[in-house]
Amino acid sequence: MNRVWDTPGGIHPPANKRQSLTLPIGYPKLPERLVVPLIQHIGEHCIACVTIGQQVLKGELIGVVDGALGTSVHAPSSGIVSAIEARPVGHQSGSLAPCIEILTDGLERWVSRPKTRDYRQLAPSQLLERIAQSGICGLGGAGFPTATKLTFNGAVPISTIIINATECEPYVTADESLMRERADEIIAGIGIIALLYDNTPRLVIGIEETKPEACAALLAASHASAIEIVQIPSKYPSGGERQLIYTLTGKEVPSGRIPASIGILCINVATTYAIKRAIIDGEPLISRVVTVTGKACGTQRNYQTLIGTPVQHLLDHSGLDDSRLSKLIMGGPMIGFDLPYASVPVVKTSYCILAPDASELAPTAPERACIRCGFCAEVCPVSLLPQQLLWHAKTADHQRLEEHNLFDCIECGACAYVCPSHIPLVQYYRASKGEIDAARADKANARQARQRFEFHQLRLARLEREKNQRRKARRAAAGSNPSPSSRIKAPKASIMRLSSADIIAAAQGRTTEKKPTAEQTLNKLRRNVSTLQMRLEHAERRLAAAAGETADKQNSLRATAEDARQKLHRGEQRLTEQYH
Ligand code: SF4
Ligand code: SF4
Structure with a gap:
């Protein structure tokens, strides 16, 4: 029997899972149009590698990674690329992102799929390359690119790989249905991950004890392997990465560090299934x-x-x-x-x-003032002080927020769930994190600009020094050879050889060299839109929270929100124009 450790806080909301588990996994009919965003998770945007009107096959690469942190995207079905443009994507602000639209042809014609039954013959680097090429990211939520995660190595080698099979959030049963029906493929995916490490790490599946059918299926599929399956008590959020690591190992991931820093990797169970499909069946991640x-x-x-x-x-x-x-x-x-x-x-x-009705989830109640009941602190699984964070978020006190470890907040929503004042605490924290990130980026940009300026100054000083040295050398040479023709006329002649057309061409050349590429401009505009979205969200929240404030204060906040909205609108327009 494996020991498990209890984490602080947590809540026990109604599970509401049974209703979506009465039927096996279904297959909806093929949509007429599929809209594939070029950014779907943490990391960089992809760049479209297809053109409008191009015929694509199911599984064909349509977007390539732009930057070190990202995953490629593939056509989910065969058809014709009918648009490449900014469209609304899944974000509460209704923000736009560049997308590729495919008009499906209903034929589901696959691109060639390199199936590999003897994957054990592949080197770890080849397996990682295939995982990266298949566009796999973590399917549990944030979507960190999996190939990058699997290459993490801290000061200590990876000794434990935890497969997160908890799925502790109410209503959600996607992973549970996968475990019940496709346990063999999940176990095969875990076996592939184990091949990436020389020292054969400990492989542990952490699953809540409220999932007996899924647990039985995993046990049956893993009977001949070294994989441990550990059942843990059901509590929300037991599936948070740091919470699950502590529950299964008793080890705490230090604040601001990643699990690899203590030799642990944590991977979602659906991600292991996607790895199996990619390596053994040759299928990129085109469905979930x-x-x-x-x-x-x-x-x-x-x-x-x-x-x-x-x-x-x-x-x-x-x-x-x-x-x-x-x-x-x-x-x-x-x-x-x-x-x-x-x-x-x-x-x-x-x-x-x-899609709940009012009996399940009532429309959001109006936010009231904090009554300092402390319920939020009792349930926080990270032992933060949510009401203090709220206070500092409202006053935009970034220093205090960081001192109170805002970035350790896993945005689980447990604090908001118990808050009797219906304060959308997580929304405040998300907005503050966005603001701090934007401020850090601004600071980094300012630092880079200062470094560029200082470098420029140093360069000017060096050129001046060199000029003086050359002048001294010429004077010294003139002392030994006083012929005026060799000292004065030669440079003059070289200046005279430059025509005005040459000077203009040289200036134009310098301007062209400095001009950013279209890609750099696009990335800059995307960053700008993302920052403006966060600013708008924050401004709207401040306005919504100002119901009890004076009319002047409300008007001022309204003007700030309107200004932010207009700036976002202009930013999105510029992004759309640049995209075309
Ligand atoms: S639960 Fe809500 S009302 Fe109570 S202290 Fe926390 S933020 Fe304030
Ligand atoms: S959302 Fe953050 S502050 Fe609130 S309970 Fe979860 S971890 Fe704690």
Whole structure:
């Protein structure tokens, strides 16, 4: 019997999982159009490598990684590229991102798939290359590029790999259905990961004890392997990376560090399944299991869903009754966010679409003032002080927020769940993190600009020094050879050889050299839009929270929000123009 350690805090909300597990994983009909965003997770945007009108096959590469941290994207079905443009994507601000739209032809014609039954013959570097080329990122939420994660190595070698099979958020059953039905492939994926390490790390699957069917399936599939399966008590958020590591090993990941720094990697169970499909079946990540649930749906079920499928298509397939819909959430009720449009596509990190009626999730109640009850601190799994964080977030005191370890907050929403004042605490924390990140980026840019300036000054000083040295040398030479013709006339002649056309051409050349490339401009505009979105969100939140303030204060906040909205609009316009 493996020992488990108890984590602080946590809550026990109603699970609401059974309703989406009564049917096996389904397959929605093929949408007429698939919209594949070129950014779907943490990391850099992809660059489209197809053109409008181009025929593509299922699984064909359509977006290549632009930068060290990113994953490529592939056509989820065969068809024709009908648009490459900015479209709304799954974000509560309804923000735009560059997307590739594919008009499907219904034939599902695959690109050639390099199936590898003897994958044990492949070197770790070849396996990693295939994982990277298959566009796999973590499917548990944040979507960190998997090939990058698997190459992490801290001061200590990786000694334990934890497979996160907890799926502790209410309503969500995508991983559980996968474990019940495809345990063999999950175990094969874990076996592939183990091949990447020389020292054969300890392999542990952490699963909640409330999933007996999934646990039995994994046990049956792993009976001949060295994989340990450890059942842990059910509590939200037991599946947070740091929480699960502590529960299974008793080790704490130091603040500001990653698990690899203590020799541990944590990988979501659906990601191991995607690795198996990529290496053994030669399939890139073009679909994932998505839970579609909530009482407004006629059928609550898990679907193997193509990336790029519009959420509305999934809801229609599930028999959504619009009149019952209380809100539409992408993700679960704790971590998810309200979707402004149902037209946005499913992406690699979309694990749940929740369409509850008012009896399940009432519309968000108005926020009231904090009454300092302390309930939020009692449930925080990271032992933070949520009410203090709230206070400093409202006053935009970044220094205090960092001192109170804002970045250790895993945004689990447990504090907001118990808050009697209905304060959307996580939204405040997310906005503050965005502001701090933006401020850090500004600071880094300012530092770079200062370094560039200082370098320029040093260069000017060096040139001046060299000029003086040359002048002294010429004088010294003149002392030994006083002939005026050799000392004065030669440089004059060389100046005379430059025509005005030459001077203009040289100046133009220097200007062209300094001009940023289209790609650099696009990246800069994307960063700008993302910063402006965060500023708008923060301004709107401050305005919403100012209900009890004076009219002057409210007007001032309203003007700030309007200004932020207009700046975002202009930023998005510039991005769209540059994109074309
Ligand atoms: S639970 Fe809400 S009201 Fe209570 S201390 Fe925390 S933020 Fe304030
Ligand atoms: S959202 Fe952050 S502050 Fe709130 S309980 Fe979770 S970890 Fe703690």
